[in-house]
Amino acid sequence: MDFSLSEEVRMMQESVREFTERELFPLEREFCLEGRLPQPKRLELEKKGRDLGFWALDVPTEYGGAGLGQLAMCVIHEELYRSPLMFEFGGFVEPALYLTNERQKDKYFHSIVRGERKSCYAFTEPGAGSDLARVQTRAVKKGDHWIINGSKTFISHVDRADFIMVFALTNPGKGAKGLTCFLVEKNAPGLHISNPIRTMGDDWDPYTLSFEDCVVPDENVLGEVDRGFVVADEQLTHGRLKIAAYNIGIAKRCLEMAVAYSKERVTFGQPLASRQAIQWMLADSEVELMAARLLVYQAAYMADSKREIRNEAFVAKLYATEMAQRVTDRALQIFGGMGYCLEVPIQSFYRQVRVWRIGHGTSEIHRMMIARNMLRD
Numbered sequence: 287m288d289f290s291l292s293e294e295v296r297m298m299q300e301s302v303r304e305f306t307e308r309e310l311f312p313l314e315r316e317f318c319l320e321g322r323l324p325q326p327k328r329l330e331l332e333k334k335g336r337d338l339g340f341w342a343l344d345v346p347t348e349y350g351g352a353g354l355g356q357l358a359m360c361v362i363h364e365e366l367y368r369s370p371l372m373f374e375f376g377g378f379v380e381p382a383l384y385l386t387n388e389r390q391k392d393k394y395f396h397s398i399v400r401g402e403r404k405s406c407y408a409f410t411e412p413g414a415g416s417d418l419a420r421v422q423t424r425a426v427k428k429g430d431h432w433i434i435n436g437s438k439t440f441i442s443h444v445d446r447a448d449f450i451m452v453f454a455l456t457n458p459g460k461g462a463k464g465l466t467c468f469l470v471e472k473n474a475p476g477l478h479i480s481n482p483i484r485t486m487g488d489d490w491d492p493y494t495l496s497f498e499d500c501v502v503p504d505e506n507v508l509g510e511v512d513r514g515f516v517v518a519d520e521q522l523t524h525g526r527l528k529i530a531a532y533n534i535g536i537a538k539r540c541l542e543m544a545v546a547y548s549k550e551r552v553t554f555g556q557p558l559a560s561r562q563a564i565q566w567m568l569a570d571s572e573v574e575l576m577a578a579r580l581l582v583y584q585a586a587y588m589a590d591s592k593r594e595i596r597n598e599a600f601v602a603k604l605y606a607t608e609m610a611q612r613v614t615d616r617a618l619q620i621f622g623g624m625g626y627c628l629e630v631p632i633q634s635f636y637r638q639v640r641v642w643r644i645g646h647g648t649s650e651i652h653r654m655m656i657a658r659n660m661l662r663d
């Protein structure tokens with residue numbers, strides 16, 4: 287078996303690493319102290335990336351993208367997430383939007399590739415997080431429109447988006463099998479957006495959405511009526527792989543920093559690196575990071591080979607997110623008091639990784655799904 291990356295992917299890795307170190311690292315201190323990167327700065331970075339050809343990277347070439355596969359994308363996200371800025375190159379099309387039909391394509395797909403619009407997605411409700419079958423937001427058809435009532439919460443990036451993929455119940459009594467996905471414009475009549483919900487993560491405050499007789503044209507159904515679960519599955523599976531790759535990048539950077547610091551910092555006349563207690567923390571982190579990377583690359587390789595990766599994405603995200611939690615914690619411990627200071631990025635990573643064990647399905651739900659697959663007859 288050959289686990290090495292192709293020459294093309296290795297070159298891409300090298301250029302994204304250079305971009306991250308040149309453009310993102312210098313902004314880290316301010317980001318960590320302020321807890322956010324102003325939106326104009328984020329757009330400026332997107333533009334710099336675009337000028338270098340980093341745009342719509344995984345969008346197929348026939349749609350104007352660079353046509354990169356999942357393995358290349360994992361490698362790219364790993365490099366970008368070595369910085370806590372959570373920066374991503376633009377022109378990114380959410381996986382579910384590949385289900386847009388010909389009439390929807392220009393407004394909801396090509397517009398993103400052109401850099402004119404952005405999207406976000408809304409599953410979660412105050413009474414329905416892990417359990418999508420408990421979704422209460424209701425969509426009722428009236429002529430050639432749907433009327434949506436209900437609310438969604440913890441919805442990320444509403445501020446940056448122009449439209450939202452909203453999952454609502456169209457067939458009550460059928461639970462998750464009665465859901466439909468709607469493409470809802472942010473300025474749709476009857477849609478109200480809350481103030482941001484403050485969270486412990488830097489630059490990541492999600493929103494609550496209220497729908498009061500919100501009117502959505504029938505042509506804005508994404509996929510088929512009552513088949514929203516298929517749309518959700520497409521969105522979540524590929525999202526899990528991407529999140530797993532983020533966590534590889536985060537752990538890698540924290541470990542790089544911990545290794546460098548342990549060689550510099552002297553206590554009781556010896557560098558920390560000479561102590562077995564520190565070496566074991568570094569060694570455990572390295573082993574877990576390597577194992578997580580193999581899981582992520584394997585899932586990505588399978589996706590590129592057009593194989594089903596639902597279970598592999600659960601496994602990779604579960605392991606990578608829990609690994610990153612342990613690695614960031616050890617790195618912070620090795621830095622001692624310095625690790626707790628805002629100006630050192632480790633504390634930002636430490637808080638950021640916590641959400642990845644919750645969003646896109648919690649660790650418990652991942653274990654439940656993996657076990658369900660194992661126990662199935």
Ligand SMILES: Cc1cc2nc3c(=O)[nH]c(=O)nc-3n(C[C@H](O)[C@H](O)[C@H](O)COP(=O)(O)OP(=O)(O)OC[C@H]3O[C@@H](n4cnc5c(N)ncnc54)[C@H](O)[C@@H]3O)c2cc1C
Pocket residue numbers: 406407408409410414415416417439440441442443485487490492641644645646647648649650651654
């Ligand atoms: C910062 C942030 C951003 C988010 N962004 C988005 C977004 O953009 N769009 C969106 O739709 N959602 C988003 N979410 C919501 C996220 O997906 C949910 O928080 C997540 O799915 C968990 O749902 P919940 O919070 O309702 O927890 P619950 O489902 O209430 O679970 C609470 C706890 O119980 C455990 N649990 C639940 N059921 C079981 C079970 N059967 N067995 C064992 N344990 C169980 C869970 O693992 C968890 O530990 C975001 C959340 C956060 C914090």
